[in-house]
Structures are given as structure tokens and as C-alpha cells.
Amino acid sequence: MVKRYLERFYVGLIILFLYAPILILITLSFNQSKSRAKWGGFTLHWYRELFQNEAIMNALYTTLIIALLSALIATIIGTTAAIAMNSMKRTPRMIMMGITNIPMLNADIVTGISLMLIFVALRYTLGFSSVLMAHITFNIPYVILSVMPKLKQLNPHTFEAALDLGASPVYAFFKVILPDIFPGVLSGFFLAFTMSLDDFVITHFTKGPEINTLSTKIYTEVRKGIKPEIYALSTLMFITVLILLILINRRNAEKKAPVRKA
Amino acid sequence: MNDNKLINLVNISKSFGDTMVLDELNLYIRENEFLTLLGPSGCGKTTTLRIIGGFEIPDKGQVIFEGMNITKLPPNERHLNTVFQKYALFNHMTIAENIAFGLKIKKKSKAYIKDKITYALKLVNLDGYENRMPDSLSGGQQQRIAIARAIVNEPKVLLLDEPLGALDLKLRQDMQYELIRLKNELGITFIYVTHDQEEALTMSDTIVVMNQGYIQQIGTPEDIYNEPKNAFVADFIGDSNIISSTMVEDKLVNILGVNFPCVDVGFGKNKPVDVVIRPEDIDLVRPEEGILAGRVTSLLFKGVHYEMEVMAGGREWLVHSTDLCAVGSEVGIKVNPYDIQIMHKPESEDEQAVELEV
Amino acid sequence: MRIKNISSTRAVKVPASDTGLQISKTNKVKWLSYPYILWMAGFIIIPLFMIIFYGLSNDEGRFTLENISLILNPVHKKALFLALELSLTSTLICLILAYPLALILSKFKMKSNSFIVLIIILPMWMNFLLRTIAWQNILERTGIINTFLQFFHLPTLNIINTPSAIVLGMVYNFLPFMVLPIYNVLIKIDKDIINAARDLGANSRQTFGKIILPLSLPGVISGITMVFVPSLTTFVISTILGGSKIVLIGNVIEQQFRLGNWNTGSGLSLVLMIFILLSMAILSKYDKESEGNNIW
16 A cells, blocks of 8 residues: 555656646746746736737747648658558668657757758758758658557558458548548647657757747847746647647547437 | 459469479459369468458569459558457457457448448357457357457458367357358358368369369369279378279279270270279178179278278279178179269479369 | 377478468568658658768768767767756656556546547647746746745745756656556556456555566566656757756757867767667567557
8 A cells, every 4th residue: 555655746746747847837937027036916918918919929820830741741751651661561661760769869960950951051041941842841751650550550441341342442542541540640640740849959950040949049048047928828729739639538538428419 | 243353363382491382373253262282281271361351472473453463552552351260359359349440441431330330240150248258158159259250341252271170079069050041141252271072072062172282173062073083182172992903995994903994985995094983882792793803801891981992903892881791701892884974194393283264 | 099180290280370360471572662762761761870870970071080089078978978967867757657556547447548648748738848848937036836835935946057956857858658558568468467467366566566566577678768868869858958058968069060060979879879779779679570659
């Protein structure tokens, strides 16, 4: 019994460790004082200010657009690639998997630098599109790694069964294969979206002077002090995601019931 | 059963990489036939079925269906349906949606589809399961749904790829009766793949025994069991004693140095042959009454009969009998002439796989 | 004597007819991988060769080893060794913290494992720069920890702008990457294997040492790489929590690129890549066919 409480205490401690900085940031977003060192009373001032701050809103917009587009494109390329790879012979598949693992295992700084070098070598102007391509690059592997296990679980005969019942290969893919692997595709998309949103290093090297994502905007403010509006914005984003996840979890729990009402 | 050749496989060859799976296979399937492809794993039976279904394209040869060459026709354009080994139900769809899948593609009316679903579920004894999800069903139920999903499309031929392989023994036996009933009610052709000889003997009109890419024998269950054409068939179908012997003359065969009367003729004089004697066809008598004398070396109770091994004439004989002979007792072996089955001995490796016409 | 197979001399291999989708056989889906192959060649393979090219040449594009040898510069050497020291320390701390956590979590009877995974990766939805900055608040001279300590009249801690603060930042940021691979391996261990060990007389300590630990090794190795590589190469954590005085190899490389010294920066990156490749080689040795989902 003691052991169980000890175990729970330990889990609680680690979760506190992981979430303490987040609690602090949320607190700071309600802090009247502009300095993050002292508490000046509760306010919603920064939430109002946030929407007036064009620089931050622009960075937010860029961040979201890049995250959405890169996750979407990576999901399409990654899913098709995973399907092709799943049907390959062992050796080419292993080579492809090896290459897929490079951006995941390599250091962000090396990936960022290498991408910057290729853009510059091709005289491609660093900006929105270069960041987008960089994000797609490091997002694809997450999609492949999410879709691959689902493809492996697939009963190879379901596709044949659909053909057997008269479906064309394309129809069979969308009706039978895609619904089966969809959870993997979806989690790949969300993983890619999250990775893109949270990335700083690769964006830092590929963005050029013209644009900023939230990450790079925050980095430029590290020395002179973070604007409290940023705390307000990240609190809003965090709470949104939290609520979304709770909703999804609840919906999934309901879906588990074996009988579907007609 | 009539003699129309519904499907004709002509000179089919197929290899995967370096492995030759089918070599110049010829086979036809008649209308309303329950035909079983029987053989050990790797014999090419599943590949044959997949070629008929359109999931494999043969390297050589033709698939003729109702007089038309459909060798390269994709599976979705063939008028036959398959029941897969592991059911291959669409797990994200309800039972009704699964059954309606093929009909929706053919753009049938809602009312027609609804009727068909009800009819098919009744046929497989699962009325009222329309809105269940596949994974809430037992293995046997899922297999029935897979069959229902296939037959609503009114195929001329139903292909079944070891459909009972994943079920337990009792359920398998129940489903065998179910399948025979279904076939009779539907009046269509079944092509059935299995490695289970008992399943094949129970259900089939015609059994095709295959090994290593060649057809070994085609015949009714009785033919196959009673008159195996070679040692492989004899051994694969039921237990048997296969003995290398010499045909002395018509109606006389020399087995292990002793002459046995038999009924076969036309093998020539002093020709090497294989002799098959089913264990239940051996009578154990007193040593002096038998043709060969021996001693019982092992005894097992098998429920319906005893299984004994008898050392006689320098080899072990497998004997099934309802009479018990204790281990160590001296016995005589006696076989009725018509229970001795004589087979040509293959003269070369290749000839082991004889091709035969029915 | 019952003959089992009359011609086993011509054994035929069973065709692998139930691997992969059927469409695979006709190779119709192969073209689906072409966009990806093109993309990976253009944005992964060629760029890596660009680093090698820049790292091994001077401004005029002539071959030189000078950029590589710049690692021997005392400042660079010190930055590399400090980065190695701090990243190894934080990897070790992560392992010590994460293994028991993963073990406890794997024993929880949850309806879905994804819930636990979510708890661990949810913090990522708060920008990681901000989360690291928040540690300034906690660690500062007048920060939360010290206010707390002062309240109880305990001696205060001054770890902001020290290597310890950087290690803490690394552990904080990369702990999830250690927990998840280990957790994922642990939950996949068949309970009957553990039951079998107990059945054969192993006590819980022996079961752990002889069964669970060896089986979870791939997850541990994967976790080590996932923590070690980003720790070794970070420049953000050291900038935020190390003040301006502590320089890691990541900071040096970032600075070289900021100043436009691409050749030097690439040369130093190549040195860094040697360490990354080393850790990948170790990973691949322990993790034979890692096509599954063992990172997430």
C-alpha cells in the first residue's frame, strides 16, 4: 500500500515538474506588473492588448498557416509514401526508413543549417515558402511513423475483398483502406502540426529577416524582456488545445460502444 | 450437376521469384459443382484460387469463364466472389453496410439492398444482426457474414479460401453442414480450398488433390479415398500403409516377399508398383491363418477403434481394428484382394506429379 | 512406416502471398513514393552534402581541413567538452527520472494508453522557449524557489546562469523523449512473459533484472539518443538559462552562421555530426527493425 502511494506521489511530482512552468506562464498572463519578477495584481489587460498588437498577431497568423499547411502537405506526402513503402521489398523499405529517420534523429541545428545552405545555394529567397518547405521536411517522418503501424495491422485481404465485391482500386482505397488507417493519418497530422508549432531552431535558420513565427518572435525578445501579451496568447492557445483534447477523448470514449445506433 | 464447363484453366503457370508455384496446370470446373482444391501448404491451391478470383495474374495460360478469356480481367469486373480465410470484413462498417458494399457499387435501389440484406442474413442464420459491428461477433458469425456479403452479389461461383481454418473443431463441423446446405439452396458453384482432408471428403462433389504445383488426382471423394492414384494421394488422404512391391502377374502382387491375390490387372509382369492398404482393411487373425505373420508392437485406443502397429515382414503395418490384440501378441495379417490398391511407381522425380484427366 | 511426404527432395517454399497489400504485387503503388523520394533527396540528402561541402572548403570553394581543425581552438574545444559534459549529465538524469516513471505508468490500468502519452506531450503546446523562460522565474535570485527557501529561513540557491541551470533546462525539455519510448516498450511486454518468469520461481527483483529490463532496452537506447542529441546541440537553452557567459558548441555554431562564417560553422557542424552518427550507430545496433511506433 505504501508502495502505491509512493508511486503516485512520484508521478505527481514529475507532472508538477512538467507543468510548473506552464502554471507560471498562465499566472504571468494575468499579472498587472509588466515585469515578470513581481506580482502586481490580477488583470485581463494583456488579453485586450494582445488583439491590438499587430506584430504578435502577424506572427501568430504565420505560425498557424505554416503549421496547418506543412502538416497537411506532409500528411499527404507521408501517407502515400507509407503505402508505397509498405508494399516494397525489405531492402528498399529499410533504406527508405533509414532516410526517414534522419530528420528525426539528427540535431535540429544541423537540419536547419543544411536547409538554409541549400536554399541559399539555389538563390532561393528565405521567407515564408522556405520555412514552409523546411517544416514539411521535418514533418513527413512523423506522419510516416504514425501511418506505418496501422498499415501493418491491416488485413491484406480487406482490400481484395472490396475489389472482389466490385470496387475499383481507387474506390476500395478510399472506402476500405483509408478508414482503417485513418486514426494513424490523423495522429500523424496532429503530431506534425504540433511539431511545426513548437519548432524554433529550424525556423530560425530558414526564415530570413522578413517574417517571424511566434517562436522566433519570442527569441528576439528573450534579452529585452517578453511582452506580457505573449503570455496571454500562449495561455489562450494552451487552454484551447486542452479543451479540444478533452472533447476528443470524451467522443472516443462514447464511440467505444460496440453497437452503433442505426 | 451438368457437364457444362463453367471455368476452364488452360496451361496455367505461375512463379513467385524463383519458386515455381503452378506448372502447366489444366483444370475445368463444372456448373453447380462443389469442387475442393486439397493439398498441403505450398501446393499451389490458394494460388489457383487467387488466379480464378483475379488477385494473381498467371505468367502463362488462360482462365476461361463462360467461354470468355478473363485471365487479365481485374477482380472487380469478375462475376465471382470470394470468402477470405480471415473473413476480411470491413471493421469500420456495420454488418448491413458490409453486406451492402457490393450492391451499392452496382447502384442497386435502397429497397432492393434492404431486401437482400434481410435475405442474406436469414440464409446464414443471423437475422437481426444488421446494426452490429463486425468485431462484436464471434469468429463463426464473422465467417457467415463474409459468406453473406459475397452471395448477395449473386455470383455464379463462390470461391472459399480455407474459410473454416480459423474456427475451432466443433464450429468447423457445424459450418461444414451449413456450407453444404447453402450450396444446395443457392444452386451455384463452390470452389473450396483446404488442407483438411476430412473437410474435403465431407463436402465436395469433386476433389482435386494438389502437390508442389501439380494436380495429383481428380475425382469424387470415394474415388480419391478408395483408389488413390499414387502414394502421395494415398498418404495425404487418411492413414495408409504404402509398400513398395512387385506386380508378379495380373491379379497377383508380391508384397515383402509374399504373394497376395489382388483384383488389379494390366500392370505387366514383374513390374515395380506401390501398394496401398488402408489400416481398416487389414484383418488381424491367428498367425497360422494370415498371409504374413507378425507381432503387435504398439496399441492406442482411439475411441471408435484401436490403432495398432504390427511388425511383420520387416516393416511396421498400421492397423485399425475394433478387436484388441495386446502388445507382444503374435498375429497374422490378412487382406481381402479388393482392398489392395495397386499404383504405378513413378519412374522419375517429375513423374511423381502425374497430370490426369478425369 | 507411414510416408509423410513422397518427394520432400523438391521442397517448395510457400509463396509469401499474405504480406503487404495485394496492389503491391502489381507494383502499381510504387509511384506513390516518388514525391517523397524526390522530397527527401532535395531536402535531406543534398542539404547534408552541402554541409560537408561547405565544411571541407574555404571561401573560394577550395578543399581545406581548416574548418574542421578550428574545433581545436581553445574556446571551441571548451564549448564542445562542456556541451558533452552537460548533455551526458542531463541524459543520465533523464534516464534515472524516466525509467521508474515509465514503469509506474505502464502498470496503470488506463482505458487508453494515449491519455498518458497526451499528459506527457501536452506541455509542448506551450511554446518551448516560453517554458524555458519560465524556469528563469523559478530559479532566479528572487525567484519562486528562493522565496520559498527564504520563507523557511533556509540558505538560498543560486543556480541561474550556471551549468546546473542548463542541465535542468535540458532535463525539463527532453524528459518526455526519454519517458515515451521506454513506456511504449514496457506496455508491449506480454504479461504472460512476466507471469512465466514468476511461475519459474523468479522473485520480483529477478523478474525485473532478467526479464523486464533486458526487454525494455530498445526503448532505453532510443530514449538516450532522443535526449542526448538535442541536448548536445542546443543553443537556446544555454542562451536562456546560462546567461551570456556559458557557451556550448551549439552557441558557437549558431554564432558562426549569424556572422556569415558558413564554412567555419559547417566545419564545426561536421564535428558535431560525428557524435550524432555515433549515437545513431549505437541506436541502430540495439534496435533492429524499428519500423514501428517506438518513439511515440
